[in-house]
Amino acid sequence: MSKYDQYEGFQVDSSANYTTFTKRKFDTKPFGDHDVELKIECCGVCSSDIHTINGGWGRNNFPLAVGHEIVGKAIRIGSKVTSVEVGDRVGVGAQSYSCLDCRQCNNDNETYCSKQLDTYGSIWPDTGLVTQGGYSSHILTHEHWVFPIPESIPSEMVAPMLCAGITLYSPLVRNGAGPGKKVAIVGLGGLGHFGVLFGKALGAETWVISRSHAKEADAFKMGADGFLATQDKDWNVPHKMTFDLVISTANNFGSGFDLEGYLSLLDVHGKFVSTGFPEESTLQITPQMLGPNGCSISASHLGSRKEMLSMLQLAADKGIKSWVETVPISEENLSNTIQRLEKNDVHYRFTMVGYDKAFGA
Amino acid sequence: MSKYDQYEGFQVDSSANYTTFTKRKFDTKPFGDHDVELKIECCGVCSSDIHTINGGWGRNNFPLAVGHEIVGKAIRIGSKVTSVEVGDRVGVGAQSYSCLDCRQCNNDNETYCSKQLDTYGSIWPDTGLVTQGGYSSHILTHEHWVFPIPESIPSEMVAPMLCAGITLYSPLVRNGAGPGKKVAIVGLGGLGHFGVLFGKALGAETWVISRSHAKEADAFKMGADGFLATQDKDWNVPHKMTFDLVISTANNFGSGFDLEGYLSLLDVHGKFVSTGFPEESTLQITPQMLGPNGCSISASHLGSRKEMLSMLQLAADKGIKSWVETVPISEENLSNTIQRLEKNDVHYRFTMVGYDKAFGA
Structure with missing residues (x-):
């Protein structure tokens, strides 16, 4: 038995077989005072997922669940969390950590922090665990990287905005x-x-x-x-x-x-x-x-928390509608969806949905 | 006899012989209402001179007198000139024409005007004459490109500032x-x-x-x-x-x-x-x-008239001293100086002087 709590997700095991997804349990990092835990509702499909699992970008700590356009419900918050309440609908994007202490972080340039960690495929320095993305049942990270989502935007449309x-x-x-x-x-x-x-x-x-x-x-x-x-x-x-x-x-x-x-x-x-x-x-x-x-x-590399919040507000204010095709998450559908994205057979973004069915309500 | 007025200068005749300078007369464009005519006192030596006469930049309308860091005395001004008076010490840099009418020109970006002409090696559209630079007795151009020089800066030091x-x-x-x-x-x-x-x-x-x-x-x-x-x-x-x-x-x-x-x-x-x-x-x-x-x-390409004037004022206010070696202008000295510049044998800029001796007072 693992000493860590575990989530469940669809992982890729090697770049040689990057279109093969296997559903299994994985360890997750210990819950911290500033952390928010999400039960994931849906997740957008990004080209970064492909660049990562096919080895193109050269960083791929397998086994790995990718996906970094994550929308879910906050089901647990750390004692020091102030920006999220349990039950809130929130999002997590492509980055899940920075030091929040350097000049870059103090100037709304936290996406350029030298200590940044990606939402998937990075290694948490304290535990050595690999960060796992949103083709999973849950995710857990510091509240700075967890964004409250205005009520009016449907989840499957807001997901791809997060990366x-x-x-x-x-x-x-x-x-x-x-x-x-x-x-x-x-x-x-x-x-x-x-x-x-x-x-x-x-x-x-x-x-x-x-x-x-x-x-x-x-x-x-x-x-x-x-x-x-x-x-x-x-x-x-x-x-x-x-x-x-x-x-x-x-x-x-x-x-x-x-x-x-x-x-x-x-x-x-x-x-x-x-x-x-x-x-x-x-x-x-x-x-x-x-x-x-x-x-x-x-x-340019992503955008700051401040920009993320202003983008979401703009999307709500203007009623921006992402062009999204939804796909129920499963081993087979992830494989097909990744291959369709590789062929640019998409108008213009996929969001994986149906998480309750895959992981239980 | 030419139908144009003539100046005298040190010209190069081909890129095959780009270190050979020959002193001779050349035609100059007709004097316009906005033009200022300079009797040249000295001229800095710029790498652009070499790139032009050796054919490296691919534009070289021979025979050509190069040199575009020009200081001299205004000896004639057109009827509409307002920024210069006869007798003023003035400078001319690397650009000698733009339309002064386009969006770029109206936004202090005249060095990015699509109709710009270089001080040497360009062709005046109305006459077909080739613009000739500062290794010459005189130069003539629109007052926009003629810059009054603050009294405190020696001519040989201000010349290389102009490019x-x-x-x-x-x-x-x-x-x-x-x-x-x-x-x-x-x-x-x-x-x-x-x-x-x-x-x-x-x-x-x-x-x-x-x-x-x-x-x-x-x-x-x-x-x-x-x-x-x-x-x-x-x-x-x-x-x-x-x-x-x-x-x-x-x-x-x-x-x-x-x-x-x-x-x-x-x-x-x-x-x-x-x-x-x-x-x-x-x-x-x-x-x-x-x-x-x-x-x-x-x-970046040169700088606007406004910047040229503020630069000259800053140089005067702060007593900026260019590191300049002066060389009396002559066929032989131009040849040697160009060759020294090509070998980077310069600390840190040459200014050709002694124009009265070469061209008469």
Whole structure:
């Protein structure tokens, strides 16, 4: 018998068999004074799950239950918890720990803390246990990483906001997206669709850039103000130096990724921000590509607790509706869903549901 | 006989013979209502001169007199000129035209105007004449590009500020260098030495990053607060995430250019700005290099008229002394000076002087 409490989850055992999920029990870390324990209700499916279990990102402490767009009910709170009450509907995203004491943490940059731990696949330093994600019955973490969810947003729609949503929301607000600003979202997938929804909700003129016109109708349904397809000849020419911000959600920087074209869209000191973290891709940049408009290239990593709360409030206030397909969680369905996501067969995000049936009410 | 007025200058005739200068007359554009004509007193020597005449940048309308750090006396002004009077000591930098009518020009971003013309090697659209630089008896251009020089700065010291100086001053001020900010200057050459002088004058904690310790004593003499040599093992480790801004003046991005190390120095959303424009060099960037601190990479091109005037005032107010070696202008001396600059045999900038002797008083 384990000395730790145990939860139940769907784990992957190796990157060689990353589409095979096995339901079993695993140890969970001891409950702390600042911790909140969730009984999970649903969990979004993120490309990070694939990059992790297939070994692409190189960190994979198996056996591992992934999933980091978690919505559930708080069923236990530590003695020092002040932000959550038992019974609250709350969310947990992709990060579950930072020191909360360094300069980064004290400046709402806790996602850049050098001691950060991911919601799954990281190792709790005190016990050596591997953090386990949301394809599980429960999760347990510090209240800083547990977010109360406004009542009006359905669980399956808010789940994917907790990673994909905040990944777009944070660079939008940090780079001034709002009335009078013109923003382009490169790539209309799970991330990109939140770029459109939040860009519009923040009041920015929001365009979509895609390879083909296949998703053009969807983009306009989401509220996009314009659509550009990079397969069109001279697609960027009429739009040079007219954008303030280009946020890329591209999952690889190979052929078809027209970096020079994207940069040419930017006004003076405009910003190109990458939110995708391709497994093995390199941007080839010459200062001559940056010189004509003095633009910048950067990347962004999740968003702060403060931003998470403001994003959820904005989603509630504006009635933002994520485009979500729900799938009952099971070994077979997780395997199929991961494979569909790999083929981009998704419009535009999956949320695994039916946890009561899988794990009991 | 030419239908145009003529000036006299030291011209290069081909990139095959880019170290051969020949003194001869050339046509100059017709005098306009907003133009100022300078009798040149001295001119700084810039790496751009070499990149242009050796063909490295691919634009070279020969025969060409280069030189774009020009100080002289205004000897004629157009009927609509308001900012300069005959007899004023004034400067001309690397740019001599923009439309002054577009959004960029109207937002103090005239160096990013799509119609900009360089002080040398560009073509005046109305006449087809090639713009000729400051290794010449005179120069003529629109008053927007002619800068009154505060009395207290010696001509040979102010000349190199008009390109090298503004190239560092603009990204320093545009990226917030000042009290409480920590700035690193990569490379201590002609550009880099102005990075230190202006960084300090603006009140920022200013460090120098160089390959070896050879220039360490000079850096501290210029006022640097710290010095790092990338040849030292783990040179960056104790300084990770402690800088707000890294300005690179590197002239190539090949071996020894430790981009990942420079980026690691930056605090969250810190900025890496390239001011050097290497002839053929590519930065290899992965989002993973930008992710840990959400830093950005950008480039900068000269600086606005407003910044030029504030830089000159700051130089006067703080008594900034450029490190300059003066060389009397002649065919032979230009050839030797260009070759010394190519070998980095300069501490830290050359100014060609003795124009009265070369061209007559």
